[in-house]
Amino acid sequence: MEELIQHLTPILKEVWGYIFPNEIELHWGILIVLYPYLTGLVAGAFILASLVKVFNVKELQPTYRLAMLTAMAFLIVAPLPLLAHLGHPERAYEILITPNSTSAMAMFGFVYAWYLMAVLCLEIWFEYRRDIILWAQKETGIKKWIHKIISLFSKDISEKAIHFDKKWVKIITIIGIPSAFLLHGYVGFIFGSIKANPWWSSVLMPIVFLFSAIVSGIAMVLILYMIITPVRGKQLDILCLDKLASYLFYVMIIDFSLEALDFVHRVYESEESIKILAYLVSNKLFISLVVIQLFMGMLIPLAMIALIKIMKSPPDLKKMVYFISAILVQVGIFSTRWNIVIGGQLFSKSFRGLTVYKITFFGLEGFFASVIVFCLPFILLYILTKVLPPWEEARNP
Amino acid sequence: MKNNIIETDKKVERRSFLKKIAILALAPIAFGFLGSTDKLKTVKKWMLENGYIPSNHKWGMGIDISKCIGCGRCAVACKNENNVPKEPFFFRTWVERYRIYEDGDVQVDSPNGSIDGFDNIRTTNKKMLRSFFVPKICNHCDNPPCVQVCPVGATFKGEDGVVLVDSDYCVGCRYCIQACPYGARFLHPETHTAEKCTFCYHRIVQDKLPACVEVCPTQARVFGELNKKSSPLVRFLRMNKIGILKPSLNTEPKVYYANLDMEVK
Numbered sequence: 001m002e003e004l005i006q007h008l009t010p011i012l013k014e015v016w017g018y019i020f021p022n023e024i025e026l027h028w029g030i031l032i033v034l035y036p037y038l039t040g041l042v043a044g045a046f047i048l049a050s051l052v053k054v055f056n057v058k059e060l061q062p063t064y065r066l067a068m069l070t071a072m073a074f075l076i077v078a079p080l081p082l083l084a085h086l087g088h089p090e091r092a093y094e095i096l097i098t099p100n101s102t103s104a105m106a107m108f109g110f111v112y113a114w115y116l117m118a119v120l121c122l123e124i125w126f127e128y129r130r131d132i133i134l135w136a137q138k139e140t141g142i143k144k145w146i147h148k149i150i151s152l153f154s155k156d157i158s159e160k161a162i163h164f165d166k167k168w169v170k171i172i173t174i175i176g177i178p179s180a181f182l183l184h185g186y187v188g189f190i191f192g193s194i195k196a197n198p199w200w201s202s203v204l205m206p207i208v209f210l211f212s213a214i215v216s217g218i219a220m221v222l223i224l225y226m227i228i229t230p231v232r233g234k235q236l237d238i239l240c241l242d243k244l245a246s247y248l249f250y251v252m253i254i255d256f257s258l259e260a261l262d263f264v265h266r267v268y269e270s271e272e273s274i275k276i277l278a279y280l281v282s283n284k285l286f287i288s289l290v291v292i293q294l295f296m297g298m299l300i301p302l303a304m305i306a307l308i309k310i311m312k313s314p315p316d317l318k319k320m321v322y323f324i325s326a327i328l329v330q331v332g333i334f335s336t337r338w339n340i341v342i343g344g345q346l347f348s349k350s351f352r353g354l355t356v357y358k359i360t361f362f363g364l365e366g367f368f369a370s371v372i373v374f375c376l377p378f379i380l381l382y383i384l385t386k387v388l389p390p391w392e393e394a395r396n397p
Numbered sequence: 398m399k400n401n402i403i404e405t406d407k408k409v410e411r412r413s414f415l416k417k418i419a420i421l422a423l424a425p426i427a428f429g430f431l432g433s434t435d436k437l438k439t440v441k442k443w444m445l446e447n448g449y450i451p452s453n454h455k456w457g458m459g460i461d462i463s464k465c466i467g468c469g470r471c472a473v474a475c476k477n478e479n480n481v482p483k484e485p486f487f488f489r490t491w492v493e494r495y496r497i498y499e500d501g502d503v504q505v506d507s508p509n510g511s512i513d514g515f516d517n518i519r520t521t522n523k524k525m526l527r528s529f530f531v532p533k534i535c536n537h538c539d540n541p542p543c544v545q546v547c548p549v550g551a552t553f554k555g556e557d558g559v560v561l562v563d564s565d566y567c568v569g570c571r572y573c574i575q576a577c578p579y580g581a582r583f584l585h586p587e588t589h590t591a592e593k594c595t596f597c598y599h600r601i602v603q604d605k606l607p608a609c610v611e612v613c614p615t616q617a618r619v620f621g622e623l624n625k626k627s628s629p630l631v632r633f634l635r636m637n638k639i640g641i642l643k644p645s646l647n648t649e650p651k652v653y654y655a656n657l658d659m660e661v662k
Contacts, residue, residue, distance in 0.1 A: 001482070001586040004586050005486075005586070008484070012485065017505075018493075018505035018506060018507070019580075020491075020579070020580025021487075021488045021491050021509075021580075022486070022487065022488055022574075022580045022581070022582065022583040023580050024485075024486045025486055025583065025584065027571040027574050027584065028571065028575070086569050086570055087567070087569015087571070087584060087588075087589030087590055088568050088590065089568075091566070091567075091569075092568060094549040094566065094568055095548045098549055099548065099549070099550075100547050100548055100549060100550035102545045102546075103545065103546050103550075103572070105546065105570065108548070193546075194546070194575055194576055195542065195578070196542060196575070196576055196577060196578035196646065197575065345575075348580070349578055349579070349580050350505065350580070350662050351662060352503070352505055352662070
């Protein structure tokens with residue numbers, strides 16, 4: 001308690017205008033910024049993977065398995081920031097055993113479980129089953145047993161069985177696309193359905209969340225592919241990169257249009273909250289929204305990819321531009337989440353004042369905790385690639 | 398023989414070990430379940446023994462803005478009565494001062510929720526058009542957004558219309574704080590659960606008035622039944638022009654303001 005009071009007291013002096021006295025403590029901090037960012041990466045990576053299976057985009061084959069594992073790694077970590085920010089993490093199971101049917105947040109457990117078990121685990125299992133069995137045959141020791149257990153001791157690699165696997169991968173992907181939409185659209189709904197908060201309350205919120213998720217997912221897989229491949233001493237597939245960049249470009253155009261629509265709609269309707277929101281955007285959020293989210297994270301990457309596509313550039317230049325664009329996009333999308341979550345709490349519901357967010361460094365909800373949470377998926381992904389190598393050469397002929 | 402004993406000992410050990418594991422695994426669920434129903438039973442029993450039947454009541458509050466003098470006694474009484482932390486970040490009720498100037502400029506303040514009193518310093522030379530105090534409190538909405546969003550149902554609207562929080566059940570996710578349009582909720586820094594005005598529930602079930610109503614020197618606050626014609630609150634609603642806060646949000650507040658100004662949000 002002492003710590004909290006020490007943290008809040010200086011903020012009192014930095015409040016602009018009038019805010020309700022209970023609003024000085026900002027309740028959803030950096031961990032809750034991470035949560036939509038992480039689930040967005042899950043949904044985005046999965047949608048990218050589904051392009052290969054459902055829409056037969058052959059060029060993206062080299063990233064298919066990597067995208068699936070990326071989705072898995074991020075999904076496993078996604079609930080951690082939520083858990084860490086709860087006042088009573090030990091009661092978290094209440095959300096699963098006695099959910100309140102009218103609460104959007106209560107659906108989390110079900111959406112999450114459905115996505116993890118029915119979509120990701122199943123699809124990865126069917127996709128890898130044949131390879132796991134063949135790996136297990138060649139291996140010895142612990143690895144053999146790990147693969148045997150993961151394959152659930154199935155042994156059938158007849159043509160019929162493989163055909164069955166393939167069919168099911170496709171079916172699960174088709175179920176998976178609306179599920180991925182549900183997973184992230186639902187996160188948008190958690191914010192979009194809060195009528196008390198005009199910054200959040202928007203019917204577009206789930207859709208904007210979704211498309212920004214796809215943007216971030218594609219960019220993340222692109223970054224991972226471009227880092228991992230040279231590290232493994234392999235050649236980057238430029239056709240695959242071109243295709244990734246193209247999809248990134250198209251989805252960013254949609255995302256940008258949606259966000260522009262949201263902006264224009266707000267300005268045009270000019271409701272009661274418009275003055276305080278305008279003040280918020282032009283002051284507290286200017287750097288993170290206008291400079292980072294809009295220019296660095298959206299317009300510059302869009303322009304760079306467009307230029308590189310129009311002018312027939314050499315592959316090395318292309319690679320560099322794609323990589324830089326993808327990094328900028330990641331920063332931009334993280335900033336988007338920041339602007340939504342933190343931005344939505346900076347203005348008072350009296351519409352008469354602004355508060356500040358002071359990040360703490362230590363503790364469960366601090367900066368270092370969130371850095372750890374952010375790094376975890378990458379460590380997990382490393383372990384996953386050891387158990388289930390997604391590389392082309394690991395595939396059995 | 399000796400071997401046999403050791404064998405059975407081992408078996409017993411294993412059995413008791415497994416039992417312990419099972420108890421450990423099931424205990425939280427069982428305790429949570431039994432604990433909550435048990436507690437509910439004792440509360441219900443107490444209320445019925447004392448003749449309080451929630452469904453016979455529907456509570457509300459009336460606040461006459463023209464009567465409030467901004468003394469802040471209500472905010473002090475509330476903190477004392479309900480063990481609200483004394484620091485200026487946690488309030489179940491507070492009083493705002495509005496100063497509206499000729500050019501339309503509005504200044505609002507509530508230093509320490511009115512507990513420290515309001516200063517007289519004028520920061521501007523502009524002429525004042527009107528000025529008044531507004532006590533704020535949880536509106537005990539009939540259509541409460543906080544209850545709607547609570548993931549575990551820890552916050553609920555009772556049969557008597559009072560919106561309460563079960564602090565043994567609240568997970569501290571703070572979604573209700575985000576959903577409240579009136580800033581009436583906070584997270585208790587010690588219990589780490591959501592907190593808000595209960596209309597002094599422990600008092601009203603004993604036929605007493607909420608602390609803030611009891612101490613108000615000008616009777617700016619009126620507490621009572623909404624469904625009984627003889628209640629002072631119904632009289633208050635009959636005698637005044639009534640306004641509610643943020644009507645466009647359709648939260649249907651049960652805190653009614655007389656002489657409410659358009660600047661109050």
